[in-house]
Amino acid sequence: MTGGAEIGQGGTQHTTVIRIDDISLSFGGVNALSNVSLDVRNDEILAIIGPNGAGKTALLNCISGFYKPQKGEIYFEGQRITRQRPDKLAKMGIARTFQNIELYTGLSTQDNIMAARHVFMKQTFVDGAIYYGRSRREEIKHRRVVEEIIDFLEIQSIRKQLVGGLPYGLRKRVELGRALALEPKVLLLDEPMAGMNLEEKEDIARFILDVYEGQGNTYPDTPVLRDGIRRIILVEHDMGVVMDVADRIAVLNFGRKLAEGTPVEIRTNPEVIEAYLGKEA
Amino acid sequence: MRLPSGTYAQNYGQDIAMVRTRSHWIFLAVLMVFVFTIPQWASNATLALATIIGITIISAHGLNILTGNCGMVSLGHSGFMMVGGYTLAILCRSAGLPFWVALPVAGLVAGIVGIIFGLPSLRIKGFYLIMATVAAYFIIHWLVLQFRSLTGGTEGMPVPAPDLFGLSIRDKTIYYYVVMVLVVLATVVAKNILRTRAGRAFVAIRDNDLAAEVMGVNLFSYRLQAFFIGCVFAGIAGGLSVQYYSFANVEQFPFFDSVWLLGMLIIGGMGSVSGVIYGVVAIKLLQQLAVKIGPSLAELVNPQAAVGLSLILPSVAIILFLIFAPQGISHMWERFRNYYQAWPY
Numbered sequence: 001m002t003g004g005a006e007i008g009q010g011g012t013q014h015t016t017v018i019r020i021d022d023i024s025l026s027f028g029g030v031n032a033l034s035n036v037s038l039d040v041r042n043d044e045i046l047a048i049i050g051p052n053g054a055g056k057t058a059l060l061n062c063i064s065g066f067y068k069p070q071k072g073e074i075y076f077e078g079q080r081i082t083r084q085r086p087d088k089l090a091k092m093g094i095a096r097t098f099q100n101i102e103l104y105t106g107l108s109t110q111d112n113i114m115a116a117r118h119v120f121m122k123q124t125f126v127d128g129a130i131y132y133g134r135s136r137r138e139e140i141k142h143r144r145v146v147e148e149i150i151d152f153l154e155i156q157s158i159r160k161q162l163v164g165g166l167p168y169g170l171r172k173r174v175e176l177g178r179a180l181a182l183e184p185k186v187l188l189l190d191e192p193m194a195g196m197n198l199e200e201k202e203d204i205a206r207f208i209l210d211v212y213e214g215q216g217n218t219y220p221d222t223p224v225l226r227d228g229i230r231r232i233i234l235v236e237h238d239m240g241v242v243m244d245v246a247d248r249i250a251v252l253n254f255g256r257k258l259a260e261g262t263p264v265e266i267r268t269n270p271e272v273i274e275a276y277l278g279k280e281a
Numbered sequence: 282m283r284l285p286s287g288t289y290a291q292n293y294g295q296d297i298a299m300v301r302t303r304s305h306w307i308f309l310a311v312l313m314v315f316v317f318t319i320p321q322w323a324s325n326a327t328l329a330l331a332t333i334i335g336i337t338i339i340s341a342h343g344l345n346i347l348t349g350n351c352g353m354v355s356l357g358h359s360g361f362m363m364v365g366g367y368t369l370a371i372l373c374r375s376a377g378l379p380f381w382v383a384l385p386v387a388g389l390v391a392g393i394v395g396i397i398f399g400l401p402s403l404r405i406k407g408f409y410l411i412m413a414t415v416a417a418y419f420i421i422h423w424l425v426l427q428f429r430s431l432t433g434g435t436e437g438m439p440v441p442a443p444d445l446f447g448l449s450i451r452d453k454t455i456y457y458y459v460v461m462v463l464v465v466l467a468t469v470v471a472k473n474i475l476r477t478r479a480g481r482a483f484v485a486i487r488d489n490d491l492a493a494e495v496m497g498v499n500l501f502s503y504r505l506q507a508f509f510i511g512c513v514f515a516g517i518a519g520g521l522s523v524q525y526y527s528f529a530n531v532e533q534f535p536f537f538d539s540v541w542l543l544g545m546l547i548i549g550g551m552g553s554v555s556g557v558i559y560g561v562v563a564i565k566l567l568q569q570l571a572v573k574i575g576p577s578l579a580e581l582v583n584p585q586a587a588v589g590l591s592l593i594l595p596s597v598a599i600i601l602f603l604i605f606a607p608q609g610i611s612h613m614w615e616r617f618r619n620y621y622q623a624w625p626y
Contacts, residue, residue, distance in 0.1 A: 021347065064495055090497030099531055102492035105486045115481040119497035128477035129470045135477050140293045147293075182497065 003205040016045045017186060017231050018063065023072030023082075025058055025255075033255045040186065045212055045232045047246035049266075049274065054252040056235045057099060060188050063233070065089045076186070079273065091119050095184035097175045098237075099191045104162035109174050112163055113149055116181035117142040125145050148222040149177045152215065153207065169200045176207060183224040186231045187211070193238055205241055208232065222275070242268065251275070285622050299463070299472065316461055327490055328457055334565045335460040336521045337545070339436060341557045342471040343514025344542050350475055351394045351507035351553035352487030353402050354411050356539045358515050360418035363534040365516025367425060367432055370440045370529035375431075380442075384520045391516020392509040394421070398510030403501055418536055424532055437530030439469040458520055467514060472554045483507050489609070546597040550609025559610035567595045 008244060018040035026034040033055045039044055047212045048056045059066040062198060063074060065086035073082045075257040095116075104112050120141065126137040150156055153173050158166060163174055172192060179187060192203045194206065216229025236242050242263070253275045259266060266272055290296035300306055310352045319331050362471045365387040372383035398417035402410055425432045432438060475479050485493035494500050523529045541564060548562025571591035577585055606613055 028488065066495070085499075087499045089498050091373040096495060102489050104488040104492070106479065106484050111481055111484075114495075115485050117480060117532070118482055119483075123478050125474050125477075125479035125510060128474045128479050131473040131477065135473070136297075139297055139477060141538070143293045143297070180494065183364045205408050224467050226474075246403060 001048060002113060003014040011082055016040065017042055017073040017077060020059070020063070021073045021075065023062060023074065025062060025067055025069045027054075027264035031255045033062070035072075036246060036255070037072075038250055038257065038260065040231055040233060041248075043230045043235055044247040045240045046194040046207070046246055047234045047249045048252060049236065049242055050258075057081050058255075059252065060096065060190050060233070060235055061261060063186075064094055065116045082268060090182055090184075093183075093185035094188065095179040095182040095186075096188035097172075097179050097192060099194060101168070101171045101175050103163045103171060103175055103178070104111050106162065107265055108162055109155060109166070109177075110143075110146060110150065110159045112147045112174055113181045114132075116178045117145065118184060120187060137198055145222050146181060148219050148225060149180050150212075151166070152180075152219065152225050153177050156278065168194060169203075172196070172204065173207070176204075176211075180224055180229075184229060187229045188198070188233045188235075190235045191237065192234070193236060201238065205245055207244065208245060283619055285566025288488055291617040292379070297476070299476075307338075313465075317458070320457055325453070328453060330565065330569060332453070332457050332460050332525060333522075334517050335457075335464045337542075337561045337565065338464050338514050338558055339521065340468045340518035340604055341542050341545050341549075341561050342467050343511040343518070345546055345552065345554065345557045346471060346474065346480075346483065346514070346616050347507050347511030348543065349482060349546050350487060351483040351504065351511075351618045352408075353399075353504065353507065355511070355523065356536075356543070357398060357414035357416040357417035357421075358412055358542050359534045359536060360421040361391045361395050361512040361515035361539040362519030362522065362538070363421055363425060363531065364512075365519030366523035366529050366534065367519075369520035370523050371431060372440060373440050373524075380524060384517060386525075387520035389607075391519065392513040395515070395545070396505050400511075402504045402508065413471070414539075415536075418539060422531060422536075435531070435599065437528055437532075438536040440527050442524070442527055443618075445566050446537075447618075451453070453499040456525060460525075461523065463517070467517070468554060468558070471553070475554060477501070479506060479510075487552075541595070544595060545561055546609075547607075548602050548609055550611035551612035553609065556611035558611050563598070563610065564595045567598055572593065585595075 007085055016039045019037040020036060020040075022035050024035055026272065036059060037054070038059075048059060050056050058067060062069050065081070065084055065088075066101075068083050073080055075081065076092060079092075081092070084092075104115060104184050107115065116261065121138050123135045123138050127133070127138075129168055150159055153176065155170065155173055155177065158170060158174075163171055166174065176189075176192065179189075193204050196204065211225075213230055214228065215225045217226070219225035234242070234246060245261060246280070249259065249263055250260045251266060251269075251272050258275055259269045259272050261269070284301060286567050288302055295301075300309060320328055323331065326455060340358065340362055342353065343361075347358075349355050367531055368390040369380075369387040371382060371384045372378045372386060378386075398414065398420075400498050401413045405413060475483070482493065482498045485496065486500060486503055486507075490500060519534065520531030522533060528535065545560035545564050547560070548558065548563050549558065568591050571594040575587045578590070582590075
């Protein structure tokens with residue numbers, strides 16, 4: 001499928017981007033995650049799968065700074081990020097989408113994506129109040145990037161519509177656009193295809209692969225679209241999609257990591273089969 | 282903004298401009314001519330009403346940024362106006378500063394006080410934050426009464442009316458122009474803040490604070506910025522009000538004004554800059570109407586009860602808007618415009 005996949009299956013020359021080191025997270029008496037360790041490498045789409053309540057989203061929330069694990073550390077490019085504020089992580093280059101779409105319903109599609117350019121802007125509200133000069137220049141400059149993302153996701157027709165009134169599939173796409181606008185080094189996708197029909201799933205899968213591979217000279221001025229995002233973590237229920245898209249898969253069950261490996265390894269792993277299908281009596 | 286068919290933007294600069302079509306320019310020009318010719322034909326009472334409406338618009342712009350856009354409901358706005366009012370009074374009277382120096386300082390001081398009382402917003406939301414802002418109002422009220430030597434306590438303090446570029450602003454007509462220039466300025470500034478980086482961050486916090494944080498918005502900083510900006514507007518409005526009456530008094534900033542300001546946002550349309558103007562004008566005119574028709578109802582209602590009419594009329598209007606048009610006049614206007622743009626289809 002991708003160049004990354006082939007190297008991923010063959011070798012060890014990958015550098016680790018995110019290292020999750022033995023983290024545990026509990027809410028009261030419930031252990032959402034216990035002693036989970038996982039590496040996210042360069043040039044791979046890593047899928048995290050598992051039954052409901054396995055701790056997939058909890059793990060994503062730990063990486064993006066929502067939850068602070070009680071034990072263990074998370075490192076991003078060698079820096080410890082375990083107890084970092086979410087907005088700092090966004091600036092460092094970690095972006096995500098949510099399982100239940102979390103857009104700014106009172107803003108238009110264009111402004112939702114523009115709002116994610118926040119971290120790249122330097123203007124203060126004083127510049128904004130004066131508007132002419134710095135603020136206007138910056139607005140126009142970032143609008144260009146936003147338009148490229150809108151073009152890439154094929155959502156031109158809803159550019160000026162409030163996202164609150166958009167259908168589910170389009171809102172999912174706008175949310176992906178908002179994450180892209182952060183130009184992240186790592187992209188976390190929490191069930192991007194939940195609740196979609198086959199056709200919509202195919203659309204999203206194509207977008208994910210296009211984002212991963214990069215669009216080259218189609219978008220020469222927008223680095224995130226030109227070069228792609230070479231590390232994607234995908235939480236997804238649809239096995240078909242996961243097996244086709246992912247380079248590597250980690251399986252969680254009851255907050256523990258059950259297995260980790262290539263799709264072929266996972267498909268034949270007896271423990272995984274047991275967790276998903278149950279044991280033969 | 283929905284534009285008539287055939288209006289194209291050839292670059293992003295055009296696309297983000299506020300005034301796009303010829304009818305926009307005409308509408309704007311007519312509005313400006315109307316606003317700045319009011320003193321030519323209006324009676325003293327009308328001019329006074331227009332001045333008060335102007336001052337209230339400036340204050341409501343602040344609350345619109347804080348509550349309408351950043352989603353933090355404040356019932357302390359009248360208190361922050363009081364801070365601005367007394368700052369101007371003290372600076373003009375005791376420190377002898379000219380009006381045009383004291384007014385921005387009044388705004389800044391109110392903004393800083395706003396940041397202090399905005400600190401709880403980092404921990405609490407919704408109803409609890411409302412209670413905290415109510416407390417803010419009464420703390421400010423108490424402080425003003427407590428430091429009598431500085432503020433004159435319950436008696437209040439007179440404020441001198443210095444000259445502004447050689448014109449005495451004691452003259453109500455001149456003062457009206459001063460207020461209206463500031464109203465135009467405040468409206469432009471509010472709109473500009475709301476359509477750029479900070480404004481998007483405010484709405485992001487209002488609509489989804491958790492997502493906003495994950496998308497790189499520093500909640501701590503931006504919540505306080507919203508309080509600061511909102512209270513600067515309040516402080517300037519408070520200063521203008523004190524200067525208008527040439528007197529600073531706690532009675533001038535009743536707690537209930539904060540409630541009316543929220544009502545104005547509801548009627549105009551929460552979060553909308555033009556809605557602020559519609560809402561303030563609507564409620565002020567309704568209150569005026571109640572005062573006008575009150576005496577003619579003297580035979581029907583108890584004279585003491587007739588006083589309540591100026592409270593009931595705008596309150597009923599707010600309730601009706603909440604039920605039938607929760608998005609306010611600005612949204613109704615938009616719907617009407619979309620209708621006539623598409624007419625006869």
